[in-house]
Amino acid sequence: MARTDDLYTLPQGLPVPRDDGACAHLTGMKLPSIALRATDGAMVDLSRFPGRTVVYCYPRTGRPDQPLLPGWNDIPGARGCTPQTVCYRDHYHELRELGVAALFGLSTQDTGYQQEVVERLHLPFQLLSDEHLALTHALKLPTFDIEGMTLIKRLTLIVSDGCIEHVFYPVFPSDADAPNIIRWLNEQTK
16 A cells, blocks of 8 residues: 655654653763674674764654554654655765764664665664664663564664763654754864
8 A cells, every 4th residue: 555645754743852861871982893784785893983973763764655653743753754865865975074984773663674665765884783672782772662563763863983982862843953964073073
């Protein structure tokens, strides 16, 4: 069944997520050595990346041929994974020019599901699957459950040489995430 809403645009009136302190422990934390499958088939261990890496965590991208999950728009911060990803795609080269060595999207969706997104949106970066919740549990990332799925709440990690340098949480609206990261990176060079 095709969707009747616009997957690429955030609707008006979405509930705003509040900072519940669920990410307060992350800044300064060393990432554990956990390999995650990327959409290109590679295994990626974020703890081993040199330089600055941006990892935006999102609940779940929708598909044009699938309806929204029941109540999805009512969950604060849930809606907007596709607009967020498109915005990162559109700002990818600017992020690289600002010294970001690697950019990844991360969700608990399986790699096959994520590969459709990479192809449909023509992403110049990889998405990582934490479908077994290994990194999510190791870092104690905030999650929520819906329709039998455990999903990561929207947040963005700035990682430098395997250590979490800064956390953006909650992220709202989702399509403001990449511009906020760019603004933060510019402030770091002043």
